[in-house]
Amino acid sequence: MTEPSADVRTSEQTEVPSVPLGQAVGAAGASVTSTAPTVAAKSIEVRDLDIYYGAFHAVRGVSMTIKPNKVTALIGSSGCGKSTFLRSLNRMHELVRGAYVDGNVELDGRDIYASGTDPVAVRRQIGMVFQQPNPFPTMSIYDNVAAGLKLNRSKLKGKELDEIVERALRGAHLWNEVKDRLDKPGSGLSGGQQQRLCIARATAVEPDVLLMDEPCSALDPIATVAIENLIAELKNRYTIAIVTHNMQQAARASDYTAFFNIDRSGDPGQLVELDDTETIFSRPANPATEAYISGRFG
Numbered sequence: 459m460t461e462p463s464a465d466v467r468t469s470e471q472t473e474v475p476s477v478p479l480g481q482a483v484g485a486a487g488a489s490v491t492s493t494a495p496t497v498a499a500k501s502i503e504v505r506d507l508d509i510y511y512g513a514f515h516a517v518r519g520v521s522m523t524i525k526p527n528k529v530t531a532l533i534g535s536s537g538c539g540k541s542t543f544l545r546s547l548n549r550m551h552e553l554v555r556g557a558y559v560d561g562n563v564e565l566d567g568r569d570i571y572a573s574g575t576d577p578v579a580v581r582r583q584i585g586m587v588f589q590q591p592n593p594f595p596t597m598s599i600y601d602n603v604a605a606g607l608k609l610n611r612s613k614l615k616g617k618e619l620d621e622i623v624e625r626a627l628r629g630a631h632l633w634n635e636v637k638d639r640l641d642k643p644g645s646g647l648s649g650g651q652q653q654r655l656c657i658a659r660a661t662a663v664e665p666d667v668l669l670m671d672e673p674c675s676a677l678d679p680i681a682t683v684a685i686e687n688l689i690a691e692l693k694n695r696y697t698i699a700i701v702t703h704n705m706q707q708a709a710r711a712s713d714y715t716a717f718f719n720i721d722r723s724g725d726p727g728q729l730v731e732l733d734d735t736e737t738i739f740s741r742p743a744n745p746a747t748e749a750y751i752s753g754r755f756g
């Protein structure tokens with residue numbers, strides 16, 4: 459699923475990642491170097507989750523834990539419900555008319571679907587980065603980052619706001635590239651820079667979890683490496699779930715991998731297997747996982 463987006467440009471200017479590639483992103487099975495989290499993030503517990511678009515049963519019976527300060531990759535063939543599942547984790551799927559879930563999703567033990575829970579508050583705690591970088595095109599770089607903050611903490615202004623915007627841009631490895639043009643439109647950045655701007659916007663409100671729906675699929679390889687390295691750093695502060703079609707990316711950038719599948723077109727998608735990424739890519743338990751990761755289907 460894609461989001462409305464601004465123009466995507468090629469990445470010409472990519473800030474040098476502060477984490478060396480070999481250290482931050484290992485080969486399949488080497489996993490990502492684990493460092494002590496600087497901020498203890500929250501876990502998501504999903505139990506018996508079914509997701510519907512009206513009468514269409516899109517995802518069936520998913521139970522899984524998304525562990526704190528880890529990256530969990532969601533993989534599987536097209537249409538098996540990865541994006542739908544991801545969006546149900548912060549109630550974003552509800553923006554589609556007639557969409558609903560049955561089952562439980564808890565953020566550190568709190569049911570995000572409990573009656574009286576404000577979906578906007580849930581989305582502040584569980585942020586989303588989309589496939590196509592989607593900065594607000596006419597807004598300045600500064601205002602793009604400040605946008606979520608202004609919605610959530612409207613009294614923030616002046617120096618305090620400046621500091622948060624700078625921190626978010628530094629955290630997204632973008633500060634050095636944009637610090638002299640904060641008043642210029644976000645749409646004037648390259649595709650990779652726009653995606654890092656979207657990550658800065660998502661992290662400025664200090665969520666507990668970051669959901670990423672194919673965040674690199676519109677980016678060139680250099681911009682992709684920058685985002686993957688950024689993800690490896692972000693897990694020190696956040697819990698991350700990422701949908702990707704790129705097997706190498708799942709192997710490089712995630713600690714855990716969940717494989718989704720559908721039996722037949724029109725059937726609901728299901729979680730087939732979740733394990734640490736090394737196991738999924740070297741000795742998966744399910745033959746369907748093996749077939750998918752070895753490229754025999756999907």
Ligand SMILES: Nc1ncnc2c1ncn2[C@@H]1O[C@H](COP(=O)(O)OP(=O)(O)OP(=O)(O)O)[C@@H](O)[C@H]1O
Nearest residue numbers: 459511514516535536537538539540541542543554
């Ligand atoms: N807004 C919607 N309304 C109705 N059905 C939808 C909607 N979005 C997705 N679906 C259906 O739900 C199922 C799962 O779609 P979803 O986009 O979640 O799969 P996916 O695994 O993320 O696919 P892809 O890898 O191609 O993005 C598909 O059958 C799809 O057609």
